[in-house]
Amino acid sequence: MQKYTTLLFDLDRTLWDFDTNAEEALRDIFASFELNSKISSANAFLRVYQKHNERLWMAYRQGKIKKSLLRTKRFDLSLKDFGIHNEELAAKMGEEYLRISPNKTTLMPGTIEVLRFLHQHYRLYILTNGFNEVQYLKMERCGLNLFFKDIFTSENLGYQKPHPIIFKKALSLANEKPSAALMIGDDLEADITGASKAGIDQVYFNPLKKVHQEDVTYEIHHLLELKGILAF
Numbered sequence: 001m002q003k004y005t006t007l008l009f010d011l012d013r014t015l016w017d018f019d020t021n022a023e024e025a026l027r028d029i030f031a032s033f034e035l036n037s038k039i040s041s042a043n044a045f046l047r048v049y050q051k052h053n054e055r056l057w058m059a060y061r062q063g064k065i066k067k068s069l070l071r072t073k074r075f076d077l078s079l080k081d082f083g084i085h086n087e088e089l090a091a092k093m094g095e096e097y098l099r100i101s102p103n104k105t106t107l108m109p110g111t112i113e114v115l116r117f118l119h120q121h122y123r124l125y126i127l128t129n130g131f132n133e134v135q136y137l138k139m140e141r142c143g144l145n146l147f148f149k150d151i152f153t154s155e156n157l158g159y160q161k162p163h164p165i166i167f168k169k170a171l172s173l174a175n176e177k178p179s180a181a182l183m184i185g186d187d188l189e190a191d192i193t194g195a196s197k198a199g200i201d202q203v204y205f206n207p208l209k210k211v212h213q214e215d216v217t218y219e220i221h222h223l224l225e226l227k228g229i230l231a232f
Contacts, residue, residue, distance in 0.1 A: 003180070004122065004180055004181065004182045004201070004230065005122060005123060005176065005180045005181075006122065006123045006124075006125065006171070006174055006176040006180060006181045006182070007118060007122045007123070007124050007125070007181070007182050007184060007230075008125050008126075008127045008152075008167070008170060008181060008182070008183045008184065008195070008200070009124065009125070009126055009127070009148075009184050009185070010126075010127065010128060010161075010183075010184065010185030010186060010187065010190075010191050010205075011126050011128040011130060011135060011138065011139070012128065012130055013108070013186040013187070014108065014184060014185050014186045014191075014205050015107060015108055015111045015115075015144065015223075016106075016107060016108070016138050016142065016144075017106040017107055017108050020104075020106045021101060021104030021105075021106050022101055022104075023046060024104050024106075025097055025100040025101035025104055026042070026045070026046055026049060026097070027042050027046075028100055029093055029096050029097060029100065030042040030045055032096070033089070033092075033093060033096075038082060038083075038084055039082045039084075044082075045078065045082070048078045048081045048082070049074060049075070049078040052073075052074045052077040052078050052081075053074045056069075056070050056073055056074050056077075057070065060160075061129060061160045061161075061190070062160075063160070067131060067155075071094040071095075071097075071098065072087070072090050072091045072094040073090075074094070075089075075090040075091075075093040075094050075097070076090035079093075098131070098133065098134055101134065102133075102134040102135075102137035102138045102141065103137070103141055104141075105141050105142045107142055107144075108207070108223060109222065109223065110222055110223035110224040111144075111223060112143075113224065114223045114224055114226050114227065115144070115147040116147070117227055118147075118226065118230060119146075119147040119148075121230075122230070123149055123174065123176070124147055124148045124149060125148060125149055125150050125151070125152060125170065125174055126139065126144075126148055126150070126151040126152060127152045127161070127166070127167070127170050127183070128151070128152070128153055128154070129153075129154045129160050129161050129190065130153065130154075131153075131155065132153050132155045132156065135151060135153055136151060139151060149174070150173070150174070152166075152169075152170040152173065154166060157169045157170065160190075161187075161190040161191060161194045162189050162190045162191070162193050162194025162195075162197070163194065164194060164197045164198040166194070167183070167194060167195055167198035167200055168198055171198075171200075178198060178199035178200045179199070181200050181201070182200070182201050182202070182203060182217075182230075183195035183200050183201070183202045183203070184202070184203040184205060184226070185202070185203075185204070185205060186204075186205045186206070186207075188204065188212055188214050188216075191204075192204050192214060192216055193214065196215075201217040201218075202216055202217045202218070203216075203217065203218045203219070203220060203226065203229065204216040204218070204219045204220070205220055205221075205223065206219055206220070206221055207221055207222065209221055
């Protein structure tokens with residue numbers, strides 16, 4: 001008997017190649033705002049931005065800052081590290097990033113193949129902490145909408161992963177019980193620990209083979225390995 005009937009997928013770094021797409025968007029912004037006249041290289045800017053972005057996203061996930069602040073602050077702090085104090089420029093860069101990045105379409109290897117296989121036999125949903133205005137657009141631009149019944153976002157559900165309530169709300173909307181659901185994601189805390197606390201089995205997608213001590217239901221290094229776990 002088939003154990004799972006509903007699959008919850010994270011989007012960024014699980015299906016949508018966040019790192020590749022974000023880097024392309026940031027390099028576009030670096031060029032369009034002619035930052036090379038003030039910053040030594042795009043690589044230098046990327047390193048600084050990634051540091052601030054990661055820290056601010058953690059604060060946002062914990063409810064310490066609002067979305068509107070995150071959007072601009074990550075660019076403002078990055079510019080200031082290079083001696084550029086220009087909040088108006090930071091705001092424009094934040095707006096441009098949200099315009100450009102969701103139109104990037106690089107997916108993680110195996111995404112389309114595995115979704116074509118799974119959506120024939122399972123009910124598929126996205127469960128993401130990302131912003132509404134970019135996550136829906138990413139799905140549309142990459143053609144992922146074809147495979148998913150719905151997109152559940154933290155903004156719509158009122159909680160951020162890893163809070164167990166976001167998982168419970170998603171399953172309630174999907175009319176599914178925890179024992180019949182499986183969460184697939186790349187973030188040990190947000191996706192795996194969060195789902196576990198909600199009584200949901202998990203697949204830790206770990207393409208970089210990071211060493212960890214977490215107790216996970218399954219672990220894969222390539223999306224196509226889902227076929228072995230979820231063979232119908």
